[in-house]
Amino acid sequence: MRNSLELLLFEQSPDALILIDPEDNEVQLINAQARNLLAFEARQGASRSISADRIFSGCWPEFIVFSQEVLHKKTAWSGDLSIRTEKGDEQELLVAASLIEGRERNILLRLLSKQALQNQNRFLTVNELHRKGLQEWKTVERFFEEFELTNSLILNAVGEGVYGVDINGNATFLNPVAEEILGWKADELIGKNMHRMIHHSHHDGSHYHVESCHIYSAFQDGRTKQVQNEYFWNKQGKAFPVEYVSTPIMDEGQVVGAVIVFRDVSERKRAEARIGQMLKEMEELKRRLELENAYLQEAYKEVYHFNEIVGTSEAVQKIVEQIRLVSPTDANVLITGESGTGKELIARAIHENSLRKNRPLIRVNCASIPKDLFESEFFGHAKGAFTGAVGDRVGRFELADGGTIFLDEIGEIPYELQSKLLRVLQEQQFERLGDSRTRKVNVRIIAATNRNLLEEVKRKAFREDLYFRLNVFPIESPPLRQRGDDIPVLAQHFLKLACEKYAKVGLQLKVKHIYQLQAYHWPGNIRELIHVIERAVILAHDGQLVFNLDFSPVTQVSDGDGVSDQTQGVLTYNELRSRERENLIQALEQSGGKIFGKGGAGELLQINPTTLNSKLKKFNIDKYGFKAS
Numbered sequence: 338m339r340n341s342l343e344l345l346l347f348e349q350s351p352d353a354l355i356l357i358d359p360e361d362n363e364v365q366l367i368n369a370q371a372r373n374l375l376a377f378e379a380r381q382g383a384s385r386s387i388s389a390d391r392i393f394s395g396c397w398p399e400f401i402v403f404s405q406e407v408l409h410k411k412t413a414w415s416g417d418l419s420i421r422t423e424k425g426d427e428q429e430l431l432v433a434a435s436l437i438e439g440r441e442r443n444i445l446l447r448l449l450s451k452q453a454l455q456n457q458n459r460f461l462t463v464n465e466l467h468r469k470g471l472q473e474w475k476t477v478e479r480f481f482e483e484f485e486l487t488n489s490l491i492l493n494a495v496g497e498g499v500y501g502v503d504i505n506g507n508a509t510f511l512n513p514v515a516e517e518i519l520g521w522k523a524d525e526l527i528g529k530n531m532h533r534m535i536h537h538s539h540h541d542g543s544h545y546h547v548e549s550c551h552i553y554s555a556f557q558d559g560r561t562k563q564v565q566n567e568y569f570w571n572k573q574g575k576a577f578p579v580e581y582v583s584t585p586i587m588d589e590g591q592v593v594g595a596v597i598v599f600r601d602v603s604e605r606k607r608a609e610a611r612i613g614q615m616l617k618e619m620e621e622l623k624r625r626l627e628l629e630n631a632y633l634q635e636a637y638k639e640v641y642h643f644n645e646i647v648g649t650s651e652a653v654q655k656i657v658e659q660i661r662l663v664s665p666t667d668a669n670v671l672i673t674g675e676s677g678t679g680k681e682l683i684a685r686a687i688h689e690n691s692l693r694k695n696r697p698l699i700r701v702n703c704a705s706i707p708k709d710l711f712e713s714e715f716f717g718h719a720k721g722a723f724t725g726a727v728g729d730r731v732g733r734f735e736l737a738d739g740g741t742i743f744l745d746e747i748g749e750i751p752y753e754l755q756s757k758l759l760r761v762l763q764e765q766q767f768e769r770l771g772d773s774r775t776r777k778v779n780v781r782i783i784a785a786t787n788r789n790l791l792e793e794v795k796r797k798a799f800r801e802d803l804y805f806r807l808n809v810f811p812i813e814s815p816p817l818r819q820r821g822d823d824i825p826v827l828a829q830h831f832l833k834l835a836c837e838k839y840a841k842v843g844l845q846l847k848v849k850h851i852y853q854l855q856a857y858h859w860p861g862n863i864r865e866l867i868h869v870i871e872r873a874v875i876l877a878h879d880g881q882l883v884f885n886l887d888f889s890p891v892t893q894v895s896d897g898d899g900v901s902d903q904t905q906g907v908l909t910y911n912e913l914r915s916r917e918r919e920n921l922i923q924a925l926e927q928s929g930g931k932i933f934g935k936g937g938a939g940e941l942l943q944i945n946p947t948t949l950n951s952k953l954k955k956f957n958i959d960k961y962g963f964k965a966s
């Protein structure tokens with residue numbers, strides 16, 4: 338042991354060694370590793386007198402037992418010992434010991450720090466993994482090399498870009514199309530992380546996290562991913578839309594990488610956008626056509642149903658034309674015609690087609706105003722202007738300011754008031770009754786009358802100057818009997834309205850009905866036609882319409898055009914029955930279908946209600962039909 342080589346070996350052994358004489362409690366030699374372990378200072382040499390019990394102070398009894406074992410068995414090892422270092426900390430050890438041949442009391446101890454052992458084990462594992470990884474990586478590289486070799490013909494021929502990546506996402510190969518699309522040469526990308534190179538951002542430039550990348554996720558679940566609507570970035574830093582399929586590559590059950598087949602779909606997207614644009618344009622065109630169509634229909638409607646004015650006769654067409662001409666002007670209009678011929682309808686149409694349509698149309702029925710109240714009704718009054726004038730009142734002219742006033746039955750205005758009306762027409766000024774303040778208005782006047790105003794002028798019942806002021810634009814509304822051509826469309830129109838009103842279905846006009854309606858002379862004009870049709874709808878049974886025109890409850894008038902009263906003279910039996918039926922209907926209309934008691938049809942007819950009931954049955958009249966009316 339004293340030989341210098343042996344000493345050198347002892348000193349430089351990679352193990353921590355101590356030579357000890359347990360009986361003398363003496364450490365005879367201690368090598369560099371052991372000194373290191375015990376944290377001796379550098380100047381402390383290999384042979385230093387240090388006692389064993391100092392080194393093993395924390396487990397001295399155990400050490401005594403252990404050394405006895407060595408002396409006895411010549412070799413032994415222990416995992417229960419520890420040493421105390423010069424720095425004062427405890428180190429757990431694995432100790433192997435042997436008795437030195439020929440030196441009976443000398444024991445050689447090999448100390449292994451448990452901590453160092455653990456570190457070493459870890460290091461071994463890391464090394465092993467590292468070696469394995471290297472191995473695997475080499476396998477993958479080889480795999481792709483082979484893949485490319487065996488498939489190069491195909492890879493080069495396919496029209497799509499193809500590239501391979503290993504498990505870390507680094508490129509292993511690229512085909513020429515991929516190079517062309519991406520703008521990178523294969524050797525510029527191989528070994529580089531493809532996600533970082535070409536897939537790093539979304540189209541809007543926001544970062545594309547590799548964790549959310551489909552190619553990356555194919556590594557996790559080993560599934561093929563087919564992806565659309567994503568973008569790759571080329572060497573020039575430009576994004577382009579792609580579709581790709583990412584197929585994981587397996588080697589002995591392990592995912593080792595993926596092959597990505599991709600296609601630049603810019604052209605297709607552009608075509609799609611163009612088609613989308615064209616569709617939008619077509620949609621716009623369709624909308625315009627629809628609008629035009631609606632407009633044409635509206636125009637068509639205007640010809641025949643100008644603002645609800647139904648009719649195809651020349652007379653109606655002339656009226657419609659006159660309305661069209663006069664509406665946009667502020668001219669006063671005088672509408673003449675029998676009662677119920679549609680004078681008010683014409684007035685409304687003029688207003689609706691004028692620039693004043695967003696302001697009110699105020700109708701004043703001059704026939705219904707008591708003589709004394711005319712002035713107040715037209716111009717308003719101040720509080721206390723007359724007995725009963727408890728507050729200020731706004732007149733119709735003020736209400737119509739900015740709009741139109743429709744003076745119906747203008748022939749009924751008292752002569753005294755006509756001059757005041759003339760003043761408003763001329764100056765658009767007036768005073769409220771009992772008020773001295775002059776008020777200004779801007780009102781258009783449309784007047785209507787069923788009288789012959791010129792006759793009234795001659796009779797001095799109507800002021801001539803007022804007549805000429807009003808008659809700036811005269812419109813004549815002819816009686817229905819002079820426009821038989823309109824009867825079919827009007828009848829059809831009112832039948833539709835009546836069926837809706839009384840919730841009846843399936844009722845239709847027949848040719849014979851039209852003849853019947855056209856043959857009648859309509860003293861009550863269109864208003865009468867409406868009533869006749871409504872009544873026929875109420876009374877219809879078995880889906881059949883019946884018109885009892887001869888006995889309509891109107892006083893028939895001679896209109897001087899050759900049609901005369903036909904109800905004079907003796908009645909035939911049938912006529913008498915018809916009259917009775919008509920009379921029953923009239924009574925029911927008045928009583929609202931009520932038979933019994935006060936105000937009932939029985940009382941009106943002065944017959945027993947039970948008798949009335951049986952008569953209704955006989956005449957096939959449904960009393961319930963009158964409730965709605």
Ligand SMILES: Nc1ncnc2c1ncn2[C@@H]1O[C@H](COP(=O)(O)OP(=O)(O)OP(=O)(O)O)[C@@H](O)[C@H]1O
Pocket residue numbers: 645646647648653674675676677678679680681682683745787827863864867
């Ligand atoms: N050409 C028409 N098309 C559709 N409905 C019409 C037509 N003419 C008149 N009518 C209808 O007939 C009814 C009577 O018309 P309107 O009240 O306008 O007549 P008028 O001449 O003003 O009557 P009056 O002189 O008794 O006030 C109304 O319900 C109206 O809608």
